[in-house]
Amino acid sequence: MLVAKKRASQSFSPGRQDVKRIVAARQHGSRRLAEQKVKMISFMLVFALTAVTLVAHFTYLVDVNHRIGRSMEELQALQDESKHLKLEMASLQSPERLQKLALEMGLKYPGQEQMVILTAVAAGN
Numbered sequence: 001m002l003v004a005k006k007r008a009s010q011s012f013s014p015g016r017q018d019v020k021r022i023v024a025a026r027q028h029g030s031r032r033l034a035e036q037k038v039k040m041i042s043f044m045l046v047f048a049l050t051a052v053t054l055v056a057h058f059t060y061l062v063d064v065n066h067r068i069g070r071s072m073e074e075l076q077a078l079q080d081e082s083k084h085l086k087l088e089m090a091s092l093q094s095p096e097r098l099q100k101l102a103l104e105m106g107l108k109y110p111g112q113e114q115m116v117i118l119t120a121v122a123a124g125n
Contacts, residue, residue, distance in 0.1 A: 091097065
């Protein structure tokens with residue numbers, strides 16, 4: 001029985017070679033875990049940068065669309081003002097209005113004696 005106990009205790013205690021193998025396996029596992037962590041962190045970093053870039057681009061597009069909308073409204077307002085000013089200019093230049101203002105200022109139509117009729121004469125006759 002003593003022999004059996006001795007063999008049993010020997011089989012459970014690892015030798016130097018076994019310890020080196022276990023340590024090497026643990027180190028290899030640690031390296032693989034570290035590599036996986038580095039890959040995961042790199043992937044998360046790339047994903048985060050992509051997300052930030054997309055959000056920044058979307059924000060820029062929203063800002064540009066807002067500016068375009070404001071510019072379109074301003075253009076429409078300026079076009080309306082231009083139409084109004086052209087109508088006002090046409091009404092101010094109308095012959096009927098000018099005639100009425102001239103009569104109000106005391107101007108009169110010229111008499112027959114004030115009119116001079118000009119005739120065009122050809123330069124060779």
